[in-house]
Amino acid sequence: MAPTLLFLSDQVEDLRDLVPGFPLTRYGVVRLPLKTTEPEDLIPIHPDLLVIDGVGDIQSGEQAVRRLALAWEAGLPPMLVVVDQAGMSRFRFEFGADDFIIATATMEEIEARMAMIDRRTGRADDATVLKVGDLTVNPENYQVYVHGHPLDLTYKEFELLKFLAQRPGRVCDRDMLLREVWGYDYYGGTRTVDVHIRRLRAKLGPEHEALIETIRNVGYRLVPRPRERDTDRLS
Numbered sequence: 349m350a351p352t353l354l355f356l357s358d359q360v361e362d363l364r365d366l367v368p369g370f371p372l373t374r375y376g377v378v379r380l381p382l383k384t385t386e387p388e389d390l391i392p393i394h395p396d397l398l399v400i401d402g403v404g405d406i407q408s409g410e411q412a413v414r415r416l417a418l419a420w421e422a423g424l425p426p427m428l429v430v431v432d433q434a435g436m437s438r439f440r441f442e443f444g445a446d447d448f449i450i451a452t453a454t455m456e457e458i459e460a461r462m463a464m465i466d467r468r469t470g471r472a473d474d475a476t477v478l479k480v481g482d483l484t485v486n487p488e489n490y491q492v493y494v495h496g497h498p499l500d501l502t503y504k505e506f507e508l509l510k511f512l513a514q515r516p517g518r519v520c521d522r523d524m525l526l527r528e529v530w531g532y533d534y535y536g537g538t539r540t541v542d543v544h545i546r547r548l549r550a551k552l553g554p555e556h557e558a559l560i561e562t563i564r565n566v567g568y569r570l571v572p573r574p575r576e577r578d579t580d581r582l583s
Contacts, residue, residue: 417444
């Protein structure tokens with residue numbers, strides 16, 4: 349299935365009208381309004397890339413980036429902001445965007461910037477080592493490090509952590525985790541997932557257990573920058 353690109357704009361319906369050179373053939377594109385889209389609106393879409401329209405109104409683009417970046421519930425993918433020549437000099441990365449492109453950029457330039465984003469976020473095809481905050485997962489040699497210290501995990505603990513690390517910030521429900529990590533022929537219940545999550549948190553230790561967040565009545569997600577310690581999110 350093609351990855352999903354979510355385009356946020358109040359000016360145009362089609363991303364190609366804003367950025368004619370954008371390589372859209374590899375994506376399924378969904379458009380939502382820029383100023384009124386909230387983090388919870390992204391959850392059912394599960395986008396793989398966010399493209400935000402900042403042409404002519406860089407402030408609204410930055411406000412959208414900040415609104416979405418501050419809310420982990422959306423499980424945010426990389427965010428790319430489209431700007432014009434005037435907005436290029438005023439663009440501020442501190443709001444949470446991963447990069448920006450000029451509306452007149454060529455396909456080659458856009459693909460180069462997106463490749464850089466993939467490498468920085470660990471999404472590149474050749475990125476075998478997964479890095480999420482202080483956590484490093486190496487699928488090739490089954491080694492896991494947290495803040496440089498190795499963790500001793502069982503096979504299923506490793507597979508569960510790897511699955512979450514491959515989808516940083518994205519909510520994974522218990523049924524999905526059970527199906528993908530344990531397999532269709534496993535007859536145990538979703539309680540198995542909860543038990544393994546508790547074991548993983550214990551091995552991560554008090555300083556890093558919040559890397560795995562609980563989404564009440566849904567499942568879990570792995571976050572690079574955990575919130576302040578919150579017992580409700582760890583329960």
